[in-house]
Amino acid sequence: MSLIGGIRPPIAVLATLLLTLAGITALALGKPENALVPEAVRKSQQYVAEDGAIALRASLDESITDLTRTATLFNQQQPAAADDVLDKVGDVYQKWRGTAVMEIASGKLLGARGENVPLTAIDRSRLADEGGLAPRLVRLENGQTRLVTLALLSWEGRPQQLLIASSSLSFPGVDLGEGRAIGVVDGDGRVLNSHGALGDKGAREQLRTFAGIAAKKGKQNAISAKAPGAGGYTGVSGHLTGDTVADRQTVGGYATLAAGDPGQTTPAGTLGLTVVTQVGVEKHASRLSRPAVGLVAAGALLVIGALAVMLLLSTVQRPLIRLFLESRRLTRGDLERPVSVPRSGEAARIGAALERLRGQLRGAPVDAEGPPRPVRRRRPGTRALLVVCALLLLGWAAPLMLLLNRAEDDVRVPTQTVHDQKARTATLSDRVRRALNEGHADLAAVASLIGDRTSAQEMNAVLGRTLKDHQRYESVYVLGADGKILARAGHAPHHSAGEAPSENAFDVSGHGGKKPVITATAAAPDRQGAAVVGEFRIEFLNALLGRQGLGEVRVVDTEGRVIGGDSGYRAFQKLPSSLQPLLDQKSDHGEVRRDGGSVRVVAAAPFSGGGVADSLRWTVVSSQPASWLAIPEYSRQNRTVLAGMLGLTAAAACLGWLHIVVARPLRALADQAENLADGDRKTVLYPRHHDEVGAVARSLELIRQRLQDQQRQRDGATRTHAPAGRNQ
Structure with missing residues (x-):
């Protein structure tokens, strides 16, 4: 017999899996929750640290990039005095604690603003080396640490200068x-x-x-x-x-x-x-997760599994093995004893056909009376028995997956988790606001350096570098007072021809389109009403919102329309009605929202903290199903559902295995055996698998060949004893 085929392996594997699953169920559903602090709370602290790292890294990188880019813009203009450089830097950016300009060759300090910059930490002889201008951490005498950022100021005919800025390691x-x-x-x-x-x-x-x-x-x-x-x-x-x-x-x-x-x-x-x-x-x-539930569920599985296995053994395995033995007996020539015919199903049909074939092997004609032929479909066959076993096991698995240990009935969301959801949403709201403010400051820096004598070619070069250095913009352009675009870089702008620069720092358009268009405008002081305009990439805004452990995050305007999100959304669609009350809060807010069987942790944080982006009055809203959190009630529910799914999988795998290797071949063999008993001597019977069903098929093929030999012998004898007068 085949090692993986036949009737025995699927039933043995099913019994082993159900016995193992009963043990797993007893242990898993009765597992005590020993953690004094839920996993959801501990995991939330990791997410808070990640938010802080993202904010700090973005702030430091932005400071380094801004200083380098500002120095590059100055290098493209006419030489400027150190005080003018520092004044313009201070007017546009208020992020550095101290700034200074130093002549590299002599080490002379040409100008300084704010707190003293630690110039002694700069080795001027190694500035030309690779990484000589890299930012560095410097520890001051008072124990505080500063990040020192360097950028090169270089004009033809003037000694090279060093633009230096120091900033603290704060969490913006x-x-x-x-x-x-x-x-x-x-x-x-x-x-x-x-x-x-x-x-x-x-x-x-x-x-x-x-x-x-x-x-x-x-x-x-x-x-x-x-x-x-x-x-x-x-x-x-x-x-x-x-x-x-x-x-x-x-x-x-x-x-x-x-x-x-x-x-x-x-x-x-x-x-x-x-x-x-x-x-x-x-x-x-x-708290204990109701250990009695695990014991009851495991006991029920043992009882139901035993019933299913006994049913398969008594109605499928034993009749099939009996048929196998009876068919081999007939092929050996033992025709005296009648065939033991099973009671029902395909086995009964094959047994009745074997009894008729036994009589035919003994010389009885094909139409001789034998045991009554069972009427098809009157009694349940092998497939019906497999369905009954599947229903038995489904009756155990379905309640576990759908009814037992439902977390919504008594779930308690930790207070710290709600506080963390609120705090993280507020952090994200500030991160978005600061990113928009930084974007506007970049445009203001470009606008302050574009004078009335700057050519279109020079403006295109400055805009191109700005677009390259900052991936937040989709397009950047200089817009004249008459609405004419004087220079641009990036994609074609969404500007209407002849429309003068907006007086607002930020505008949102694109209603009815596929995506919102967020535009920032910074006036150019020396261009008679002209302005530098930047259109933000909506992907840049959406990327800021992606945070682990916050669920679904949306940025909405004052009318509750969605401007951006970390997952799929339609531009300007309304926020779900269940979250609309969050917009009425004037400050950061977080709570647990229950709606029927759904439990969610929600939070909202409006823009606050200053800057030109405050005028947008946007709100960041986060919503997370409590089932996504590692809360004891949901952990217990997940283990219960997993036990039910494992039971369902074991039943489907083993019963499907039986259907493929036993039920279908046995049904086809029953039809072939009845046709053979009815006199079909031409159809060859091929075994599908090397198992019990295949062995019965081989025995029937041997019987068919023997009956063919008997028929030929009878036909030959008939021709031999024919009357001689017929040949005259």
Whole structure:
């Protein structure tokens, strides 16, 4: 017999799988939830750290790029005094704590603004080396750390100068919420800068402990540090568990500064910095996931599985093996004893045909009376028995998948998770606002350098470089006071001919089209009413919204129309009615929203914090199903559904296996056996598989050949004994 075919292997495998699944069910559905802090809360701290790392990395990269690009724009213009350069830089950007211009050859300080820039940390002799102008971290005498950024000012006929800017390692726009602290850590585990709830010594010590652990973990490879197939944040990130104080446990997260796309590097990403967060979370006593439910479900599976296996053994396996033995007996020539005919199904039809064939082998004519031939479809066949077994197992699996341990009945979303959803949404709202403000500042910097004597060719060169340096724009152009485009770079603008520059810093158009058009306008002071206009790529805005653990994120305007989102949406479609009340909140807001059997964690954060983008009055709305969170109730529900799906899969696999290798071949063989008993001696019977059904088919073929030999012998004898008179 075949090792993988026949009647025995599928039934044996089904019994083994059901017995194993019963053990898994008893253990999984009765598993105690020992974690005092749910996995959803710990995972949320990792996401908060990732948000902080993204904000810090974007801020530092933007500062470095802005300083380099500003120096390049000055280099393309007429030579300017150091004070003029610093004044224009200060008018456009207010992000640096201190700026300075230094003559490289002599080391003379030509001008300075803001706090003192640490010039002694700059080795002028190595500026020409590769990486000599790379940004660097400098520790001041007071213990604070500054990021020093360098850019080259070079005009023909003048000594080369160095434009220097220093900035602190702060987290722009990161909402910490209540009781959270955040810090920046270098590769040695030293906390370079920290903010938030660090009022007592214990909190500061805990942050330093987390910093040391995070620095070591941050040195791992970003790919190997994750589980195979895991996506999400491109850097190294994770969550940490700290000390317990009273009834609160300290949990934290860490994330290294990494580029937005895997495999890429940014200036800030090469600094070796890691962001660490910590917060105290209230502990809850352990709860059992109803262990009796697991025991009852496992016992029910054992009973139902035993019934199904016994049914298959008694109605399918034993009759088929009996047929196999009876058919072999007939092929050996043992024709004295009648064939034992099974009671029902295809086996009964084949048994009745074998009994008739036994009589024919003994010399009885084809139309001799034998046992009554069973009427087809009157009694259930093998397929019907398989359906009954499938229904039995489905009766166990379906309640587990659809009814048992439903989380919506008693789910409790941790308060800290709601707070984190609100804080992260506020952080994302500020990130979008700052990105728009940065975009407008870039246009203002370009506009301030375009004088009335700048030619169209020179303007095209400046606009082209701006478009290349900043991927946020779809097109950038200079618009005259009469509405005529004087120079442009990028795609064809969505500007109506003859329309003068807008007086608003930001405008949104494109209603009725496929995507919104977000336009920023910065007046050019020396061009008699002209302005530099930039149209943002909507993909740039949508990319800012993609965050792990926030669910679906949308940016909506004051009328509740969707401007951007991190997943599919229609431009200017209305926000779902269930989320509309969030827009009525004047400040950041988060809550748990229950709608029938659906439980969602939602939050909204309007633009706030200043800048020209505040005039848009947009709101960032996030909505996440609670079932996506690692909450004990949903973990229990998922294990219950998994047990039901495993049972259904085992039943489908084994019963389908039986249907393919036994039921279908047995049904076809029953028709062939009846035709053979009815006198069909020409149809050859081929076995489909090397198993019990195939063995019966081979026996029937041998019987057919023997009956053919008997028929030829009778025909020969008839011709031999024919009357001689017929030959005369």
